[in-house]
Amino acid sequence: MKILFVEDEAHLQEILARVLVEGGFEVIQAYDGERGLQLARDSKPDMVLLDLILPKKDGFTVLQELKADPVTKHIPVIVLTNLEQEADVERTLAMGALSFLVKTNYEPRDILERVKKALKVE
Amino acid sequence: MNRYFQQLNIVQQCKNGDLTLWQCPPFLFVIMGIVNIISIFLTYQVATRASEEPQLAAIAALAVAAIVFVIGSAVVFGFNKVVEANLMKSEFIGIISHQLRSPLAVFKWTLDALNEDLQKEALKMDARTPIQTLNETNQRMIRLVNMLLEVNRIESGRFVFKRMPMSLQEVTKKQIAAEENYAKEYKVTIAFQDAAAGARVDADEDKLQMVLQNLLDNAIRYSIPNSTVAVSLEFKNSHSVLWKITDTGVGIPIGEQKFIFTKFYRARNARVYQAEGNGIGLYLSKKIIEEHGGTIGFSSKENSGTTFWFTLPIALYETHAREFNFEMHA
Numbered sequence: 001m002k003i004l005f006v007e008d009e010a011h012l013q014e015i016l017a018r019v020l021v022e023g024g025f026e027v028i029q030a031y032d033g034e035r036g037l038q039l040a041r042d043s044k045p046d047m048v049l050l051d052l053i054l055p056k057k058d059g060f061t062v063l064q065e066l067k068a069d070p071v072t073k074h075i076p077v078i079v080l081t082n083l084e085q086e087a088d089v090e091r092t093l094a095m096g097a098l099s100f101l102v103k104t105n106y107e108p109r110d111i112l113e114r115v116k117k118a119l120k121v122e
Numbered sequence: 123m124n125r126y127f128q129q130l131n132i133v134q135q136c137k138n139g140d141l142t143l144w145q146c147p148p149f150l151f152v153i154m155g156i157v158n159i160i161s162i163f164l165t166y167q168v169a170t171r172a173s174e175e176p177q178l179a180a181i182a183a184l185a186v187a188a189i190v191f192v193i194g195s196a197v198v199f200g201f202n203k204v205v206e207a208n209l210m211k212s213e214f215i216g217i218i219s220h221q222l223r224s225p226l227a228v229f230k231w232t233l234d235a236l237n238e239d240l241q242k243e244a245l246k247m248d249a250r251t252p253i254q255t256l257n258e259t260n261q262r263m264i265r266l267v268n269m270l271l272e273v274n275r276i277e278s279g280r281f282v283f284k285r286m287p288m289s290l291q292e293v294t295k296k297q298i299a300a301e302e303n304y305a306k307e308y309k310v311t312i313a314f315q316d317a318a319a320g321a322r323v324d325a326d327e328d329k330l331q332m333v334l335q336n337l338l339d340n341a342i343r344y345s346i347p348n349s350t351v352a353v354s355l356e357f358k359n360s361h362s363v364l365w366k367i368t369d370t371g372v373g374i375p376i377g378e379q380k381f382i383f384t385k386f387y388r389a390r391n392a393r394v395y396q397a398e399g400n401g402i403g404l405y406l407s408k409k410i411i412e413e414h415g416g417t418i419g420f421s422s423k424e425n426s427g428t429t430f431w432f433t434l435p436i437a438l439y440e441t442h443a444r445e446f447n448f449e450m451h452a
Contacts, residue, residue, distance in 0.1 A: 009224065015231045082223035084271060103227035104264045107234045 001119060004028045004045035006036035006062065007080070008054050012103070016049070019108040023116065033057025037065055040072050047119060049111070050097075052081040052088065060091065067096045076118055080111065147202040154194030162187045208277075215274045219267050226267065229260045258303065269332065273402050276409050283326040283413060287437040290323050290330070290363060291316050291355060297334040298353065301342065309347035310369075312338070317356040318363050324437040329410045336403035337367050337430050344428070345371040362416070362433045370427040379422065383408045407432075 003025045007013050010031070017027040028043055030036035033054040040048060048066065052059035059079065066072045076098045081088075089100045098118055101111065144150070165186040169179030237253050298312050305312055323330075341351045349370045358364040374382060383404050411418040411432045422428035 009228065011228045012231055015235045018235065082220055082227060084220075102223075104223045104230060104267070108231050109234070 001047075002026045002028060002043060002045040003047050003049060003115065004030065004036065004040055004043070005049045006030045006033065006054065006059070007049070007051040008032060009051075016108050016111065019112050020115070023112045025115070031055075033059065033062045037062050040066055040075065041069065044071070045075060047115060048075055048077045049080050049115070050077055052079060052083055052092070060095070063092060063095050063097060078111075078114065078118065145201065145205075147198050147205060150198050150201060151194075154190070154198060158187055158190045158194065161190050212274055212278050215270060219271045219274070222267050223264075226260065226264050229256075230264065233257045233260060254303075265335070269402055269406055272329075272332065273406055276406070283329060285324045285326050285414075287322045287324055288327050288330075289320070290325075290365065290434065291318065291320070293327060293330055294334060294353060294355065294365070297331060297338060301335070301338050304339070305342050305351070308342050308345060310342050310345045310349060310351055312342075312351045312353060315352070315354040317354065319357075321357065321363055322437045323363065323414075323434045325414055325434065326410075330414075333407040333410050333432070336407045340403070340430070341367050341369040341371070341428075344373075345369045358433050362435050364431060364433050366429055366431040368427060368429040373424040373426050373428050374420075374422040375424045379420075382420065383418075 001024075003020055005013060005016060005020070005027055007016075007029075008031050013029050013031070017029060020027045028039055028045060030039050034056040036048075036050070036054070037057065039045075050059050050062060054062070059081065063077060063079070066075065066077060073096075077096070079092045079097045079100045080103055081100070082103050084102055092100055099114070101114070106114075162183045165183040166179055169182040170176070173179065233253060233256055237257070240253065294314060294316075298314055301312070338351070338353075345351055352366075352368045354366045354368075356364050356366075408418050411434070414434055416432055416434040418430075418432040420428060420430040
């Protein structure tokens, strides 16, 4: 199964990608919002892990466009971020994100578990 | 149009800023206006009775109106400055805290990866202890940032609780286990006595965990080495439970006791003995417990020890079940 990870911080990309690969997934990496959108459309991943603060196009816009495009709108999205305002959480969930995880509160292995759980259910 | 009406709804505006009505500039402005109208009216009444010349009455009324207006405006202006400063502070704290989380996340994930690698290499324990230290230290920073954000949220009236029936015993046991290493550092043992027969409370587990962590940390930190911290849970009455933690440590001097739950305050002797700790833990704990419908307090004697306690209402269905049981047995 393919997972698209959209995150601008290279260190975090490296580590989570490694954990996901070890967990048996194929990982596609995007370092900005525009690239993330493009890769989502082209490679049609089974899930998108999306940061909110991104260069070129922010996570909210990416989420909106993913859900508006018939090609990508059924792909489950988990938001991974350090923002935490209620407004942000509600906004992303209202826009169709599956869940909202704060990076400092989860270890990469926890995120792997969440991804596994979400994909089995889907 | 709607936005204009929103601005006119003063009560709502004040609630948004987490201010009491009497601290809120728009409301004070309206009050000032009313006071002014009344004083103009009264002055006019007094002046017309005191003198035959209508001009005198009018001038007197105008003078009073001007004075009230100037004083009132100065007061409102002053309050407005405070509110603005408060908002800026909130924004500032919010921005910095979120910025801090990025490097903290990198630390957390990198340390986790490092730990995994070392585990795979089956290295001796000594090699892994520095990693553990870094991890715990990083966790402390993360918790501090989380607390800062929480306090900020409370101050801006924006906190949200996700309440669910949960076991206070389980959360307590979990937290005590998590603090084992910390307690060892301070040579303190923690004992837990549970006398609340499985009663559950309606609470937000994350927030409650913050409270327990704060109270446990304090008890451990301010204890004398080789002592025991006693945690207990019991029924206060048929609809609430009482959670207590007692340490035999430095205690809190009487003069400082009334400041304990205020923000950024730490007792003078605490500062002398320990370099850690911050002033928002207890403030936050009090807010959280009170939002859950409970009460919190403490008793302390300098150089003898301290007991912190809080009560929480038992989850509703639980109360009914117990009442039902009583009936059955009667």
